[in-house]
Amino acid sequence: NAGVTQTPKFQVLKTGQSMTLQCAQDMNHNSMYWYRQDPGMGLRLIYYSASEGTTDKGEVPNGYNVSRLNKREFSLRLESAAPSQTSVYFCASRTERLDHINEQFFGPGTRLTVL
Amino acid sequence: KNQVEQSPQSLIILEGKNCTLQCNYTVSPFSNLRWYKQDTGRGPVSLTIMTFSENTKSNGRYTATLDADTKQSSLHITASQLSDSASYICVVSAPGSGYSTLTFGKGTMLLVSP
Numbered sequence A: 001n002a003g004v005t006q007t008p009k010f011q012v013l014k015t016g017q018s019m020t021l022q023c024a025q026d027m028n029h030n031s032m033y034w035y036r037q038d039p040g041m042g043l044r045l046i047y048y049s050a051s052e053g054t055t056d057k058g059e060v061p062n063g064y065n066v067s068r069l070n071k072r073e074f075s076l077r078l079e080s081a082a083p084s085q086t087s088v089y090f091c092a093s094r095t096e097r098l099d100h101i102n103e104q105f106f107g108p109g110t111r112l113t114v115l
Numbered sequence B: 001k002n003q004v005e006q007s008p009q010s011l012i013i014l015e016g017k018n019c020t021l022q023c024n025y026t027v028s029p030f031s032n033l034r035w036y037k038q039d040t041g042r043g044p045v046s047l048t049i050m051t052f053s054e055n056t057k058s059n060g061r062y063t064a065t066l067d068a069d070t071k072q073s074s075l076h077i078t079a080s081q082l083s084d085s086a087s088y089i090c091v092v093s094a095p096g097s098g099y100s101t102l103t104f105g106k107g108t109m110l111l112v113s114p
Helices: none
Strands: A004-007 A010-013 A019-025 A031-038 A042-049 A064-068 A074-078 A087-094 A104-106 A110-114 B004-007 B010-014 B019-025 B032-038 B045-051 B056-059 B062-067 B072-077 B086-093 B102-104 B108-113
Touching: A004 A087, A010 A019, A019 A031, A019 A087, A019 A110, A031 A064, A031 A074, A042 A064, A042 A074, A042 B102, A074 A087, B004 B086, B010 B019, B019 B032, B019 B086, B019 B108, B032 B062, B032 B072, B045 B056, B045 B062, B045 B072, B072 B086
Parallel strands: A010 A110, B010 B108
Antiparallel strands: A004 A019, A019 A074, A031 A042, A031 A087, A064 A074, A087 A104, A087 A110, B004 B019, B019 B072, B032 B045, B032 B086, B056 B062, B062 B072, B086 B102, B086 B108
């Protein structure tokens, strides 16, 4: 199993450009997440998908859109990149156990720089 | 508001020494607490998880403790190695499966020096 995979690993954009970050998981999880991680801020939730076809805003959704293409894939789109979106982006998926002792599995991250 | 506070923010220790990282939380109700290790340039990986009824859990040289009464947890690393250099993140879960049940700490950056 590959777990959670993300592409690309690195990206440099100019202000105003658009791009899509791809994420896929092979663990058959319903829940998937997009986080951004900035120095001193910890992980902050951008968007969440509880299942195929559903998405919800997290803590910092402005400037982003998401698509839950199918159970495996969850993409994050920046329509018009801004320097404030320079960050490391992590995708994650989560188990759903009846005892609620769930674990999140994270991808390796995408390092995005917006000039 | 649910919060998770970690201390210290960063720590430098010599190889072979022990260290303890702290996590205080205000999350209520409480389901479980998990410690993650995040190597530089990688995603977080789970080290240990503890539920309300557990007060100690070990994973090799890592030992986590939980005091649910005082809402405090610690992660003790024994005989540190260079590979322990990483950020350690405390995550507290409330009951349920929604995204809002997770509260993340900002992490402690540990550097193990030769």
